[in-house]
Amino acid sequence: MVPTKLVDVYRGRRVESSHYGHVAVVNAEGQLLYSAGDPYRVTYARSAVKPIQTIPVVETGAADYYELSNPDLSLCCASHSGEAQHTDRVLAILKRAGIEDVALQCGTHIPHAQDTYKSLIAAGKDLTPLYNNCSGKHSGMLVTAKFMGETLEDYYLPDHPVQQRILKAISEVTDFPMEKIEMGTDGCGVPVHALPLERLAYGFARMADPKSLGEERAKVVNRITTAMMEFPEMVGGTGRFCTDFMKSSNGRLFGKAGAEGVYLIGDRETGIGIAIKIEDGNGRAAYPTALKTLKQIGLIEEEQINSLMHHYRPALKNARQENIGELVPSFTLQKCSSAIVNKN
Numbered sequence: 001m002v003p004t005k006l007v008d009v010y011r012g013r014r015v016e017s018s019h020y021g022h023v024a025v026v027n028a029e030g031q032l033l034y035s036a037g038d039p040y041r042v043t044y045a046r047s048a049v050k051p052i053q054t055i056p057v058v059e060t061g062a063a064d065y066y067e068l069s070n071p072d073l074s075l076c077c078a079s080h081s082g083e084a085q086h087t088d089r090v091l092a093i094l095k096r097a098g099i100e101d102v103a104l105q106c107g108t109h110i111p112h113a114q115d116t117y118k119s120l121i122a123a124g125k126d127l128t129p130l131y132n133n134c135s136g137k138h139s140g141m142l143v144t145a146k147f148m149g150e151t152l153e154d155y156y157l158p159d160h161p162v163q164q165r166i167l168k169a170i171s172e173v174t175d176f177p178m179e180k181i182e183m184g185t186d187g188c189g190v191p192v193h194a195l196p197l198e199r200l201a202y203g204f205a206r207m208a209d210p211k212s213l214g215e216e217r218a219k220v221v222n223r224i225t226t227a228m229m230e231f232p233e234m235v236g237g238t239g240r241f242c243t244d245f246m247k248s249s250n251g252r253l254f255g256k257a258g259a260e261g262v263y264l265i266g267d268r269e270t271g272i273g274i275a276i277k278i279e280d281g282n283g284r285a286a287y288p289t290a291l292k293t294l295k296q297i298g299l300i301e302e303e304q305i306n307s308l309m310h311h312y313r314p315a316l317k318n319a320r321q322e323n324i325g326e327l328v329p330s331f332t333l334q335k336c337s338s339a340i341v342n343k344n
Contacts, residue, residue, distance in 0.1 A: 001037060001038035001040075001041075002037070002038070003020035003021050003022060003037045003038070003279040004020060004021065004022070004023075004036040004037040004331055005018050005019075005020050005330060005331060006018075006019055006020060006021045006023070006036065006037075006278070006285060006288075006289045006292075006329060006330070006331045007019040007278075007285040007288050007289060007327050007328065007329050007330060007331075008327070008328050008330045009316065009325065009327050009328075010316070010325040010326050010327070010328060011316060011324060011325040012324065012325060016325070018330075019261075019278050019279070019280060019282055019284075019285035020037070020278075020279045020280070021036070021037055021261065021276065021277050021278040021279045021280075021285065021289065022035075022036060022037030022038050022039060022041045022043075022197055022276070022277045022279070023035060023036040023037065023039070023197075023274070023275070023276050023289065023293055023331075023333065024039035024040075024197045024198040024200070024201040024274070024275045025201060025272060025273070025274050025293065025297060025333070026198055026201040026202045026205050026272070026273050026274075026275075027205055027270070027271055027272050027273075028205045028206055028208065028209035028211075028212065028271035028272075028273075030175065030202050030205075031336075032198055032336045033272070033297070033335075033336055034293075034296075034297060034333040034334060034335055034336055035198075035333065035334050035336055036331050036332075036333055036334060037279075038197070039196075039197050039198045039201075039275075040196045040197065040198055041196065041197050041277060042182065042194050042195065042196055042197075043194060043195065043196070043197050043200065043262065043275075043277045044182075044184060044192050044193070044194045044258075044260065044262070045170075045192070045193055045194070045195065045200055045258055045262060045264070046186060046187075046192060046258030046259040046260060046262050047079045047133075047134065047137075047186075047256065047257065047258040047259060047262075048200070048256045048257060048258030048262045048263060048264040048275075049170060049193065049200070049203070049256075049258070049264070050076070050077040050078065050079070050137050050256055051077045051204075051207060051224050051225065051228060051254070051256055052166075052169055052170050052173050052174075052203060052207065053077075053137060053140075053166045053169070053170070054073060054076045054077050054137075054140055054224050055169045055173070055217070055220055055221065055224065056144055056162070056165040056166060056169055057073070057076055057140040057141075057143070057144050058073070058220045058223060058224065059169075059216075059217070059220055060144050060147060060148055060165070061147060062140075062143050062144040062146075062147035062148070065147050066093070066096045066097050066143050066147065067096065068093065068140075068143075070223075070226065070227035070230055070231055071089060071227070071231040071234050072089060072092075072093055072227075073223065073224055073227035073228075074227040074228050074230070074231040074232070074234035074235055075089050075090065075093070075136035075139070075234040075235075076136050076137055076139070076140035077136070077137070077224065077227070077228055077234075077235055077256065078133070078134075078136040078137065078234055078235045078236065079133040079134065079235075079236065079242075079256075079257060079258075080112075080133050080135075080136055080234065080235070080236065080237055081111060081112040081113040081116070081133070081236060081237025081238065081240060082111025082112055082113050082116045082117075082131040082132075082133065082237075083111075083113045083115075083116055083237050083238065084116070085233065085234070085237075086135075086136065086234065086237065087116075087130050087131060087135070089136075089234070090104075090130060090135045090136055090139050091130065093136075093139045093140075093143060094139055094142065094143070096143075097142070097143040097146045097147070098146070099142050099143065099146060099152065101128065101129070101130050103142055103152050103153075104128075104129035104130065104132070104135055104138050104139070104142070105129070105138065105153075105155070105156045105189055106129045106132040106134045106135055106137075106138045106156075106188040106189060106190075107129060107132060107187075107188060107189055108127045108128060108129055108131065108132060109127070109131075109132055109133070110127065110131075111127075111131040111133070112133060112237065112240070113237060113238070116131065132188060133188075134186075134187075134188035134190075136234070137188070137190075138156070138188065138190075141155050141156070141162050141190070142155060144162055144165075145160070145161070145162050148161065148162075150162065156188075156189045156190045158183065158191045163190065163191050166191075167181065167191070167193070170193050170195075170203070172213075173203045173206055173207065173213065173221075174195055174199040174200065174202055174203035174206075175199070175202065175206075176195050176196070176199045181193050181194065181195055182194035182195075187259060197275045197276075197277055198275070200264055200273075200275040201264070201273040201274055201275035202273055203264075203273065204264045204265060204266040204273035204274065204275065205266065205271055205272055205273030206221075206273070207221050207224075207225055207254075207266045207273070208225070208254070208266030208267050208268045208270075208271050208272065208273060209268070209270075209271030210222065225254050225266065225268070226251075228246060228254045228256075229246050229249070229251050229252075229253075229254050230251075232244075232245075232246035232247050233247075235256065236257075241255075241257065241287045241290075241311050242255055242256060242257055244308060244311060245287075245290075245308065245311070248304045248307050248308055249300075249304065251268070252267060252268055252269050253265060253266070253267050253268070253294070253299070253300070254266050254268070255290065257283065257286065259281075259283070260277075260278075260281035260283070261276075261277060261278025261279070261280070261281045261282055261283050261285060261286050262275075262276065262277055262278075262286065263275075263276040263286040263287070263289070263290050264276075265290060265293075265294070267299050269299075270299065272297070272299065274290070274293055274294070276289050276290055276293070284314065284327065285327065287311045287312070287314070288311070288312055288313065288314065288327050288328070288329040289329055289331075291305060291308060291311065291312045291329070292312070292329035292331065293333065296332070296333050297333065312329070313326050313327060313328055313329075314326065314327050
């Protein structure tokens with residue numbers, strides 16, 4: 001199946017370009033409810049599956065042993081902005097486990113928070129892996145390896161027990177065979193996993209309603225998703241969609257972005273999971289698509305949409321920071337079972 005047009009980009013009153021992609025909406029029983037494009041497109045989940053990758057941090061006992069709080073667990077799920085609230089907490093997690101920050105193997109990049117970057121330049125300091133948006137996830141991996149008595153210097157490699165536990169968790173939560181999960185290398189150096197979009201949606205449906213995962217794992221999953229929703233500022237940061245979205249959802253909806261236009265959502269009230277992939281990889285189209293999907297299937301109130309309007313129909317700005325257009329979601333989901341789609 002070919003991608004569906006999801007978002008139009010207006011400059012003035014004319015559509016200048018469009019973003020195409022795919023959407024899968026699945027319930028906790030594994031039933032595909034709605035779709036757009038190809039719901040079975042094999043997709044690298046990227047950072048969107050960090051909440052699932054955090055499961056072994058708790059299940060091994062590392063989280064309890066090193067007294068990881070809910071803000072800490074939320075940070076393990078993060079693609080954070082590199083603000084002080086994030087980097088200070090990463091350092092605190094590692095210190096608790098007796099690990100130096102030089103052990104982080106996530107590499108360096110400019111932090112999303114421009115104020116942080118300007119402060120580093122002004123102080124003549126170098127960028128370090130601490131400011132990498134994945135340093136929270138990597139700190140979770142490191143403390144797990146330390147707790148399990150495993151080597152730290154190679155925790156990021158595919159054959160390391162840390163990564164094998166993550167692969168197993170992804171396979172089990174998505175109910176997709178490990179041997180069929182395609183592997184690559186993520187931007188932060190660890191393995192990245194490719195699955196059909198529908199399986200990723202099912203994984204987040206089960207994260208939202210984990211009873212089919214067994215009593216013990218359900219407790220772990222609820223602990224992780226509760227942490228994300230209670231401390232959404234750890235997942236993203238100031239002005240970030242993940243943070244704003246979960247702040248507005250009153251403990252019902254959790255979501256996580258992944259690079260190259262991936263977004264995953266779980267709804268704790270209905271047990272529905274949503275997976276989105278923007279075909280051209282441009283993340284700017286993922287957030288309007290996410291909110292339009294939720295609106296069409298009745299999982300989000302108009303008041304919440306209004307509070308997120310700058311993400312739902314984000315402004316197109318010029319170099320003078322003037323509004324010269326906007327992004328507008330422009331698709332209708334296809335019904336795959338008995339349900340009503342709101343086209344408005």
